[in-house]
Each structure stands twice: as structure tokens, then as C-alpha cells.
Amino acid sequence: MRRRVRFKGMKITPKTLExxxxxxxxxxxxxxxxxxxxxxxPCKKCNFDKLLDKMExxxxxxxxxxxxxxxxxxxxxxxxxxxxxxxxxAAGQIPYLAVMKLPVGDVSYAVRGKVEKxxxxxxxxxxxxDLRLLAFWDIARRDDLHLxxxxxxxxxxxxxxxxxxEYVEEMLDSAPYKIGNECTCGHPASTTKLTITWxxxxxxxxxxxxxxxxxNLLHHLSSGIAARDPTDDFEVGVEYSLECRSDCQGCPVxxxxxxxAALKERYASGQIGDxxxxxxxxxxxxxxxxxxxxxxxxxxxxxxxxxxxxxLSRIRGTDAEKKALRGLxxxxxxxxxxxxxxxxxxLADLWTGHSRALLEQVASKVVVDSILKQQPNLAxxxxxxxxxxxxxxxxxxxxxxxxxxxxxxxxxxxxxxxIYKTEGRAAVARxxxxxxxxxxxxxxxxxxxxxxxxxxxxxSWQFSKEEKDFGxxxxxxxxxxxxxxxxxxxxxxxxxxxxxxxxxEIVRAK
Numbered sequence: 001m002r003r004r005v006r007f008k009g010m011k012i013t014p015k016t017l018e019x020x021x022x023x024x025x026x027x028x029x030x031x032x033x034x035x036x037x038x039x040x041x042p043c044k045k046c047n048f049d050k051l052l053d054k055m056e057x058x059x060x061x062x063x064x065x066x067x068x069x070x071x072x073x074x075x076x077x078x079x080x081x082x083x084x085x086x087x088x089x090a091a092g093q094i095p096y097l098a099v100m101k102l103p104v105g106d107v108s109y110a111v112r113g114k115v116e117k118x119x120x121x122x123x124x125x126x127x128x129x130d131l132r133l134l135a136f137w138d139i140a141r142r143d144d145l146h147l148x149x150x151x152x153x154x155x156x157x158x159x160x161x162x163x164x165x166e167y168v169e170e171m172l173d174s175a176p177y178k179i180g181n182e183c184t185c186g187h188p189a190s191t192t193k194l195t196i197t198w199x200x201x202x203x204x205x206x207x208x209x210x211x212x213x214x215x216n217l218l219h220h221l222s223s224g225i226a227a228r229d230p231t232d233d234f235e236v237g238v239e240y241s242l243e244c245r246s247d248c249q250g251c252p253v254x255x256x257x258x259x260x261a262a263l264k265e266r267y268a269s270g271q272i273g274d275x276x277x278x279x280x281x282x283x284x285x286x287x288x289x290x291x292x293x294x295x296x297x298x299x300x301x302x303x304x305x306x307x308x309x310x311x312l313s314r315i316r317g318t319d320a321e322k323k324a325l326r327g328l329x330x331x332x333x334x335x336x337x338x339x340x341x342x343x344x345x346x347l348a349d350l351w352t353g354h355s356r357a358l359l360e361q362v363a364s365k366v367v368v369d370s371i372l373k374q375q376p377n378l379a380x381x382x383x384x385x386x387x388x389x390x391x392x393x394x395x396x397x398x399x400x401x402x403x404x405x406x407x408x409x410x411x412x413x414x415x416x417x418x419i420y421k422t423e424g425r426a427a428v429a430r431x432x433x434x435x436x437x438x439x440x441x442x443x444x445x446x447x448x449x450x451x452x453x454x455x456x457x458x459x460s461w462q463f464s465k466e467e468k469d470f471g472x473x474x475x476x477x478x479x480x481x482x483x484x485x486x487x488x489x490x491x492x493x494x495x496x497x498x499x500x501x502x503x504x505e506i507v508r509a510k
Contacts, residue, residue: 317343
């Protein structure tokens with residue numbers, strides 16, 4: 001049995017597709033004008049009338065496949081493709097098809113004559129609004145035409161872009177969004193919108209940020225246009241505005257700002273979609289505002305101008321974080337444009353250029369130098385909190401007496417009281433948990449300070465009844481110690497040591 005020969009990139013023609021291509025070829029053989037675009041206005045610029053005249057002369061040979069194949073070997077490529085295509089009807093069969101990979105998928109077509117494959121596909125699929133353009137791209141570029149291909153109409157403008165109503169309606173109806181003069185998605189009015197002005201139609205399409213996807217609306221609207229630049233009839237922009245929460249004059253946010261050429265080119269070339277374009281523009285705009293030499297305070301979509309109090313009341317954070325931000329804003333012109341209302345995130349954004357200035361709002365230079373040297377790898381928010389704590393502790397320690405001699409109970413009670421004053425209740429509980437005293441008297445003192453810290457009930461299972469009773473009695477003296485300063489602190493420490501039953505000596509430093 002003779003082996004069937006298969007050529008690379010070729011396939012046996014399915015009967016349904018064979019019939020479809022032959023039927024189309026017959027239609028073109030009878031009426032070559034089906035292939036050509038309709039001119040919107042009479043002109044002398046395009047060459048379509050001359051090409052159509054040549055095709056009509058060729059159609060006289062529609063029953064002679066050999067003559068048509070011969071004619072498909074020379075002359076204009078579009079005319080060659082016509083001759084090759086109507087030869088399919090004359091032959092009545094298409095044993096094999098070639099396959100070409102296109103963005104729309106694999107497309108099968110018949111190879112005949114010496115014709116460019118794009119021309120063959122465009123002519124053989126002349127009634128497909130996307131594929132027909134393959135036959136006309138080079139003509140549109142060469143003659144500076146705008147060809148518009150929709151399902152039921154193929155038209156040509158020789159006087160610049162002029163989108164016909166049928167094309168516009170089809171593109172808008174098939175767009176990836178509900179399109180009107182405003183976005184009809186039902187979302188609240190957005191401060192960020194993609195806008196595309198279709199200049200020859202007088203239409204401006206607007207889609208809010210919440211509706212935008214990774215689709216490229218510009219590419220969709222221009223997908224049926226063949227021209228030197230299919231997008232030259234469109235003006236792409238992003239509207240970015242904020243909710244004004246202040247009474248400032250001369251709003252810098254509303255000043256004219258143009259999208260960068262690089263971002264616009266990435267969108268026009270299809271490298272990014274609609275959402276990425278809008279987000280990229282907002283990032284460019286906010287970066288520009290951050291670089292401005294004036295105080296601009298923005299949180300999310302709310303702009304507080306230079307009103308520091310209103311801005312700080314809007315963000316969430318500790319007193320130390322807000323104190324650092326307030327001090328910086330009151331001493332320097334700083335622009336804060338943040339998508340977050342978290343003080344920690346805002347501090348992180350400011351840190352590179354303002355770390356020392358922020359720390360010096362909550363601590364002395366000595367403390368700042370120390371913390372930057374000893375704990376430089378902490379997050380900005382943590383550094384601010386630690387600097388504030390150390391500065392507070394330094395002030396507290398200066399108000400307390402120092403000692404040259406303390407016994408076991410006195411040393412322990414003094415340390416717990418200082419931890420309570422400088423770091424708070426939770427720190428006292430953690431310190432006691434780490435030390436786990438074994439002596440009966442020291443365990444009672446520990447229970448007294450757990451009572452001060454509000455953790456006695458939670459930790460009571462760790463103590464005997466006698467230790468808890470004794471510790472409860474000592475807690476009144478622990479409270480006096482934690483609240484005292486100067487001589488009152490010293491007296492409270494002496495009373496606590498004595499109440500514990502210890503006879504150890506307490507000597508203040510001179």
C-alpha cells in the first residue's frame with residue numbers, strides 16, 4: 001500500500017472546512033467586491049478601484065484552475081491572493097491545508113501560487129472581521145489609510161481616522177466593561193478612572209478603578225483597525241482626584257500632571273492592561289507629590305492639605321508614633337501620600353530620608369545615637385517606640401534614688417518597681433516569670449508584684465496558700481513603692497523590706 005505523504009506544517013483538510021473555503025471562493029469568484037473595503041468618501045489616494053478592476057478581469061477565468069494558479073504567481077500580492085483563492089472553487093477540492101499560529105489561534109488556509117501567507121488568509125477568510133485585515137495591513141500603512149473591519153461592514157477612510165457608527169457600536173457592545181459616558185458598574189463614584197476619548201466619534205469612555213481588569217480596552221477598541229497607528233484616534237488618560245478634607249487654597253493635587261511617555265507606551269503596546277495603567281499613573285502622581293517641597297497630607301482617598309491635627313486624627317497608631325510624625329511635620333515641609341492609615345506604614349515610607357529627625361521628636365540625641373547603634377535592624381515603628389520608652393525611662397530613673405547597698409529583697413523589689421514604672425505591668429509579669437524565686441519570702445514578694453501587675457489570679461496556681469496570703473499583705477507596700485519618687489520611694493522600699501521580715505540593710509548612694 002502506498003504511504004500517504006504528510007508535509008511539515010500541513011494537515012489533511014476536514015470536509016466541513018473544505019466545503020466552507022470552497023463556498024467562500026465561489027462567492028469571491030462571482031463578486032470580487034465582497035473582498036474590498038467601502039470608501040467613506042470618493043478619493044484619489046487609495047488604489048482599491050484599480051485592484052478591483054484587475055480582480056474582475058481575473059474572475060473571467062473562474063473555471064480554469066491552471067490559469068488562475070499561473071496568475072497567482074506574479075503582480076500585486078492582493079490580486080495574486082484573489083486568483084489563488086478563487087482557484088479553489090475551480091478545482092473543487094483542497095486536499096491539504098497549511099496552518100499559521102495567530103493571536104486568535106491556529107488558522108488553516110490553502111497554499112496556492114506564490115503568495116504571502118497573510119494575504120492568503122485575509123482573502124480566504126474575507127468575511128471574518130479580524131482575519132480579513134491581514135490582507136490589507138501593508139496597504140493601509142503604505143497609503144496612510146484607516147480601514148475599519150466589523151462583522152457586517154468593511155470601510156476605508158483616506159482622510160485620517162473616521163470611525164463609522166457600525167464599527168463603534170460593535171466595539172462598545174463587545175467591550176470588557178459596561179460602557180457609557182460614565183461607568184455603569186454600580187460602584188460609588190471613584191476618585192480614579194481610566195478615560196479613553198475616541199476623537200473622531202466625540203465619545204469619552206470612563207471606567208472606574210474598581211471595574212478595571214487586566215484587559216486592554218485600547219487594544220480592544222482598535223483591534224479592527226488597520227492603519228499606520230491604529231490607536232491614533234484615541235486619547236488615553238487617567239483621572240485621579242481626592243476627597244478634600246481641608247480648607248487649603250491652591251490644591252497641588254489638582255495641578256496638571258501628565259502621564260509619562262514610558263507608561264503610555266507600555267499600555268499602547270499591550271505590555272500592561274487597564275488596571276496596571278491606572279495604578280501606574282497613580283503611583284507616578286503620588287511620587288511626584290511626595291517629591292514636592294511642601295506639606296501635603298493624604299491618607300487613602302482623603303487629602304488633608306497641610307492640616308496636621310486632622311491628618312493625625314485620621315491615622316491609627318501609638319502616641320509615640322503620632323508624636324514623631326507631628327514633630328517632623330511641624331519642623332519640615334514633608335509630603336505624605338499613603339494608601340494606608342497605619343502610622344507604622346507611614347513611618348516606614350518616611351524613614352529613608354527622615355529617620356533621625358523622627359527619632360529626635362521622641363527622644364534626646366544621646367538616646368537616638370544609642371538606639372541606632374545598638375538596634376539598627378528594628379522596624380521604624382519599633383525604633384520609635386523603643387526610643388520613646390528609653391527616653392521615658394531615663395526621666396523616671398532620674399527621679400528615683402540610687403543605692404550603694406541592697407539585700408536580696410530590696411534589690412528584687414527595686415528592680416520590679418523600676419520595670420513597672422518604665423515598661424508597664426506586662427513587663428513586670430514577664431520578669432517575674434523568668435526569675436521563678438524558690439525562697440518562701442521571695443515568692444511572697446513576687447506574688448505582691450503580680451498583684452500590682454494584675455496577674456495574681458492567673459498565676460495563683462504557682463503559689464502555696466501561705467505565699468499568696470503573705471503576698472497579698474505585701475502588695476499594699478509594692479503599690480506604694482511603684483507610685484513613689486525620691487524620698488517617698490526610698491521610704492516605701494524600706495517598709496516593704498521590713499514587712500517581708502528581712503533585716504537586710506538599705507544604703508542610698510551619696
